[in-house]
Amino acid sequence: MAANAQAPDEDLMLAYAAGDMQAFETLYLRHEAGLHRFVRRLLGAPLAxxxxxxxxxxxxxxxxxxxxxxxxxAAWRTWAFTIAHNAAMDRLRVGGREVSLEHGFDSGEPLDWLASQLDAQHPSAEDEAYWRAAGRQLVQCLEALPAPQRAAFLLHHEDGATVEELAQRLGLPFETAKSRLRYALQKLRGCMAQYLEPLGSPA
Incomplete structure (x- = not known):
């Protein structure tokens, strides 16, 4: 297991294909949280x-x-996130009626993204409750996006996919992938702008 800890994902997958179960365990533990978070956000609250x-x-x-x-x-992570995207989109196409009321972000990193995208100053420590509320608002804004736009945003944000990679993974023309990401960002900015407006207001 110690030797596997530093091995690249691709080497671990090849080792697992050759019968090394410890390689698979390392791979799973390394990416369990990221893949689960990605799937949960892509499905949104209605299918959480x-x-x-x-x-x-x-x-x-x-x-x-x-x-x-x-x-x-292509990196193993890219390959795995594409599989996760396809599995989630298959479920979204089928639909469902189960709804979960628990749909908060588990960490502050989406708020770091939000602040940078909206050119907002990160508030002081005493405003932590405000930013947690902003996180809940961001979840609602994400869930309001059409599924294809939400998928493009999450692949870009969660996995750092470029527009070229988005097009390749989703089987889309470059301009279509670019438009989906652009529209998603525009809608998120619009959805969040009014909520975050007090950050730029005079004290």
């Missing part, structure tokens, strides 16, 4: 109760594809 099932489906697909995995310039 199904996030665990889609997360498990994602890993089942990864396992099923182990024999055919072959790095071709």
């Amino acid at each position: 109760a199904q996030a665990d099932e889609v997360f498990q489906d994602t890993w089942a697909r990864i396992i099923a594809a182990r024999a055919t995995f072959a790095p071709r310039g």
Whole structure:
């Protein structure tokens, strides 16, 4: 396990395909939180109760594809997030009626993104409650996006995908991928701007 800890994801996947279960365990532990968070945010509140099932489906697909995995310039993480995206979109197309009321972000990092995107100054420590509320508002804004735009935003934000990578992963023309991301960012800015306006107001 210690030797696996520093191994690249791609090497771990190839080792797992060759029968090394410890390599798979390392890979799973390394990416469990990120993939689950991505799936949960992509599904949104209406299907949040199904996030665990889609997360498990994602890993089942990864396992099923182990024999055919072959790095071709793309990182394992890119490959895995594409599988997670496809599993989530399959569930969104099917639809569902389960709704979860628990839909907060688990950490402050989305708020760092929000502040930078809106050119807002990060508030002082005593304003932490305000920013937690902003996080809840951001979740609602994300869930209001059409699923294709939400997927583009999350792939870009969660996995750092460029527009070129978005187009490749989603099987879209470059301009279509670019437009989806642009519209998603515009809608998020518009949705959040009124909420964050007091940050720029005089004291």
